[in-house]
Every structure is written in structure tokens, then in C-alpha cells.
């Protein structure tokens with residue numbers, strides 16, 4: 001299926017049933033997600049209330065393991081920067097976090113207790129678009145190929 005994003009008015013809502021109904025092609029099965037506001041903040045209030053230890057900790061933010069999350073939603077109101085969304089409520093700007101939560105949760109270790117927030121949390125908490133400032137290699141995203149010399 002091809003989508004025209006500039007014509008799409010559904011805010012990515014089509015992706016939830018599509019991905020869940022067809023796990024084989026994408027390998028994705030996501031329930032709740034950690035998104036951009038968590039980056040460089042890592043308040044970790046969310047971790048303390050999770051009944052199934054589904055959070056995974058990376059250097060700059062947390063993700064949720066879709067295989068462990070039970071969709072209880074208790075973590076959503078705990079996050080002081082509103083970084084956690086149910087898959088079906090996720091703003092379209094955060095669409096890339098669907099894949100990131102699923103993939104990085106298989107690589108990063110479990111965090112099951114709150115820790116001190118990132119030292120720069122207060123400085124970063126109101127910033128947006130923080131994902132683009134992270135090292136692509138760290139996220140497993142291939143950097144753009146360099147322009148060949150002519």
C-alpha cells in the first residue's frame with residue numbers, strides 16, 4: 001500500500017491495525033511507545049510504575065519492549081514531559097519511534113528502578129525534534145552516503 005502523507009488526515013492511525021494484523025512483513029508489534037520528549041531527559045518516573053519491567057535504557061532515552069508491554073497505560077501520566085503514547089494516540093511527528101521502540105528494545109538493557117534524570121534534563125525538557133541531534137550510528141540508522149568527489 002502506498003500512502004500520500006501530505007493528504008493523510010488520520011495521524012498515522014492506519015498503522016496500528018495494519019502492523020498488528022500483519023506482523024510478519026514488518027516484525028513490529030508495539031503497544032505503548034516512548035517518544036522524542038524523553039531524549040536527553042530520562043526522568044524515569046515511568047519505570048517505577050511498570051508492572052512488567054518493559055522499559056529498556058539507552059544512552060539518551062528509554063524505549064518500551066512491545067513484547068513485554070501489557071497496555072496498562074499506568075506509565076503515561078507519570079512522565080513529566082509527556083513522552084509516552086499509546087500506539088493509536090501517537091502524533092504523526094513521532095512515527096519513527098514505532099520502529100525505534102521495537103528494534104532498540106531488543107538491544108538495550110532492562111531498567112526496572114528509577115534513577116536520577118539526565119543532568120541536562122531541565123535544559124532539554126521543552127526542546128522538540130531531539131532525535132535528529134542524536135548519533136545515527138548509535139540508533140542503527142545509516143548516515144547519508146557522502147557526496148562523491150567530482
Ligand code: F3S
Nearest residue numbers: 038043044045046079
Ligand atoms: Fe523518559 Fe518520561 Fe520515562 S522522560 S524515562 S519516558 S518518565
